[in-house]
Amino acid sequence: SCWNIIWSVFGIVPLLELISGEDAINPTPEEEKELNKRFSFRLVTMLWVPLQLVFLMWGCWAVSNWELSTLNFILLSISVGFNTGILGINIAHELIHKNNRLELLLGQILLVSVCYSHWYIEHLWGHHKQVSTPYDPATARFGESFYAFLPRSVIGTIKSAWHIESERIKKKNLPIWHNQFLILQGASLTLAVVIGCVWGYKAQVMFFLQSVVAFSLLEIVNYIEHYGLMRKEIGKGDYEPVNPTHSWNANSRVTNYFLFKLQRHSDHHAYASRRYQILRSFEHSPQMPTGYAGMLLLALLPPLWFKVMDHRAEGYYNQSNNQQQKIKIKQLQ
Secondary structure, eight states: OHHHHHHIIIIIHHHHHHHHOBOOOOOOHHHHHHHHHOHHHHHHHHHHHHHHHHHHHHHHHHHHHSOOOHHHHHHHHHHHHHIIIIIIIHHHHHHHTSSOHHHHHHHHHHHHTTTOTHHHHHIIIIIHHHTTSTTOTTSOOTTOOHHHHHHHHHHHHHHHHHHHHHHHHHHTTOOGGGOHHHHHHHHHHHHHHHHHHHHOHHHHHHHHHHHHHHHHHHHHHHHHHHTTOOOOEEETTEEOOOOGGGSOBOOBHHHHHHTTTTTOHHHHHHSTTOOGGGOOOOTTSOBOSSOHHHHHHHHTSHHHHHHHHHHHHHHHHHHTTOHHHHHHHHHTO
8 A cells, every 4th residue: 555655646646647638727806706715725724734643643653553564664654754745745835825823833733743844934934035046945956956956955945944043033132942943843853752752763763754755755846846947137146026937837637636736836936825726827937848746756867857857948048038047057056
């Protein structure tokens, strides 16, 4: 059953993307108002939080009570990480962008459960301001493989989150115990200790392993969302405003359903608090050849990724008459 989840993510879903067609229909302004008012869309994301926690606890129980080989232990941990990463972090992303305190808290809980809660700080106050510039650790550079991007983004995100939060409490003259970076990291550590006390060290190992899988999947998504796209520098250290041409998009019907329309990423960056059910597709935004599931698989195979994506990125720059920016991105490597 553990293999089934892996085969589904890397095989079945990409195939379904190819045969299910595209979903490029945008709601009308009247439909947007109606969809935005429906509480059922919010309820789906909020209900996932207790479901994920129960699933995570089940995984801890399973590895501590079942006689598993090393391979099966790893596969079970990966399976849990696929769920907490693909669904969990994606839903957390939707929740942390909302002004509602309950939704924000629920999103933080999901991130705590995968030991990546600092991403909430960096994503909101770092990535959304610095996206598609050399200052954003979560923007993949032209010609950069995922395996080079992963450590740079993980380390850069931690450093950026710490800097952002340190500056916040410094400006507000708050004591160190108000530092959300430390509070959220402490919550993950506390959860790990509790898991160890209740289910033993095997459960702790599984908890940390599924966390690595989960946030690595997040970083693959970060990699494909902005690969090689750079905002034009209009002054020293100043860049043009974010627009729909600074994110890769896809209209794959299947993955739109699975990922709460995250693939309509340009609209998300234009209006970060816009709820997933009313995100729009823009024809003039850079388009990926398939949905996120297929692109995730390509990202793991750098030669194939470069063959498929580099000429598209180059075409984007040619269309934008921005060849100078492409050269600048290459120089950043």
